Amino acid sequence: MHYIKVNDLAFHYEDEPVLENISFEVNSGDFVMLTGENGAAKTTLLRNILGLLKPTKGNVNLSTKNRWDEKLVVGYVPQQVASFNAGFPSTVLELVQSGRFQRGKWFQKLDKQDKEHVRRSLESVGMWDMRHKKIGELSGGQKQRISIARVFATDPDLFVLDEPTTGMDVHSREQFYKLLKHNSKDHGKGVLMVTHDHEELRRYADKHIQLVRKEGSPWRCFSMDSCKEPSKHHSSFH
Amino acid sequence: MFFYGFMQRAFQASFLISLIAPMLGLFLILRRQSLMADTLSHVSLAGVALGMLIGVNPTWTNIFVVVAIAILLEYLRMLYRTYSEISIAILMSGGMALALVLMGLNQGGATLSMNQFLFGSIVTISEQQIWMLLGLTIMIGLLYLIFRKPMYILTFDEETAFTAGLPIKTMSILFNVLTGITIAVIMPIVGALLVSAILVLPAAISMRLSKSFNGVIMIGIIIALTGMFTGLVGSYGYGTPPGATITLIFIIIFGVTTLIKKIVLQIKRSKLLNSKDL
Numbered sequence: 208m209h210y211i212k213v214n215d216l217a218f219h220y221e222d223e224p225v226l227e228n229i230s231f232e233v234n235s236g237d238f239v240m241l242t243g244e245n246g247a248a249k250t251t252l253l254r255n256i257l258g259l260l261k262p263t264k265g266n267v268n269l270s271t272k273n274r275w276d277e278k279l280v281v282g283y284v285p286q287q288v289a290s291f292n293a294g295f296p297s298t299v300l301e302l303v304q305s306g307r308f309q310r311g312k313w314f315q316k317l318d319k320q321d322k323e324h325v326r327r328s329l330e331s332v333g334m335w336d337m338r339h340k341k342i343g344e345l346s347g348g349q350k351q352r353i354s355i356a357r358v359f360a361t362d363p364d365l366f367v368l369d370e371p372t373t374g375m376d377v378h379s380r381e382q383f384y385k386l387l388k389h390n391s392k393d394h395g396k397g398v399l400m401v402t403h404d405h406e407e408l409r410r411y412a413d414k415h416i417q418l419v420r421k422e423g424s425p426w427r428c429f430s431m432d433s434c435k436e437p438s439k440h441h442s443s444f445h
Numbered sequence: 446m447f448f449y450g451f452m453q454r455a456f457q458a459s460f461l462i463s464l465i466a467p468m469l470g471l472f473l474i475l476r477r478q479s480l481m482a483d484t485l486s487h488v489s490l491a492g493v494a495l496g497m498l499i500g501v502n503p504t505w506t507n508i509f510v511v512v513a514i515a516i517l518l519e520y521l522r523m524l525y526r527t528y529s530e531i532s533i534a535i536l537m538s539g540g541m542a543l544a545l546v547l548m549g550l551n552q553g554g555a556t557l558s559m560n561q562f563l564f565g566s567i568v569t570i571s572e573q574q575i576w577m578l579l580g581l582t583i584m585i586g587l588l589y590l591i592f593r594k595p596m597y598i599l600t601f602d603e604e605t606a607f608t609a610g611l612p613i614k615t616m617s618i619l620f621n622v623l624t625g626i627t628i629a630v631i632m633p634i635v636g637a638l639l640v641s642a643i644l645v646l647p648a649a650i651s652m653r654l655s656k657s658f659n660g661v662i663m664i665g666i667i668i669a670l671t672g673m674f675t676g677l678v679g680s681y682g683y684g685t686p687p688g689a690t691i692t693l694i695f696i697i698i699f700g701v702t703t704l705i706k707k708i709v710l711q712i713k714r715s716k717l718l719n720s721k722d723l
Binding site: 257258259278281283285292294295296297298301302305308309312313314339340341367 | 471475591594595597598600601602604605607608609610652655656657658660661
């Protein structure tokens, strides 16, 4: 079942084309990685998919239902989330618990199961001991980790992640990829992730979408190289 | 002092404003809209002047004008996402200019009343205003209890709120409208020039004292009650304008808490250094 279907998408900033001829799908259980050089409009593409921007041409079909015919829940981690408002008056626990609101808890109290989910999510990123800290007191890497804990606490059907491993140490990154892969492979979650992690692309991705600069265009316009299965022997990065 | 009817009403109004201010103020600060409250209070003067000019109860024209501008502000905020203060600058000066022009057209008789709206007056709080304030407090309290989770996400990050399926535009407009109504109701009591300070300062102080979201609201209410009651007593004792006295008390509390926090932090640091040396 497809969660995201992008058909011949083009996006222009005012009159300047930045994305053209983009078509791909992300299905339930897919682990899709999106790569490209700096400024290759990767974030712009994600924002088009999520409905934060409107495509100039083509369309994006973001499914409203998951594979059990329930409302599709999307978990989004924006780029440079670590730079979020340092003065925001919230503890780590409050923020990660807010990930459960999307699971039908906007107007209900969180139950035991929700709290267990939150605990496991915080433990998975090694932040349980810091749950009572104010989020503004955390380092950049720690903020990144609680943002990831928050999205795991949501337990979404579709993960949309924009360079989520920025600022993470090697061990935390490894843990994060294993958990994400387990979610997609064993629980049928869809994953679309922008990354620069070469090694992990080779090891974990089911599909690789690379945005490359369009030849012959007078603009800094990007298109898809192709949508391919990444080689398990060598990286397809240049 | 407590036997005078007008002082009883002033304390009742202060109590109710103390409950509202931290709830609205916290969201205003976190949404970077502290100045929006100031803009709306300037615009509300135009609402009052319009009411006086056409001979309609100024409270109603005030609410009507402020709500319309609150909606326009949200539209301009979306239009100038990066430079959202542009909308503040345009509407603040525009509101004040319109108020002055309308006052000029309504020559004679309106100056005294306008002074009351500018600086506020505890003597003129009516029974009707108390009831309006009570209704508003109940409404804001209920809305906070029902919508605090969606509002928490909306103030944390609008894009995260959007992808979580929240109607962010509608929520933002309704929040602005609620802020506008609150300002229109509170303004005759504390004065247009200081209404935003009274809304924002308790939350600004408590943000430095509490780690959690609900903690900020609770401590904010205690600070608001302390500042409002002390300010009222001071205003009565020294014959100073209530809005200004209350604002100065809040600023003193802000200074004192900042100083105490710094001293505590210094002591903690030196203790930590001493234990490391040992």
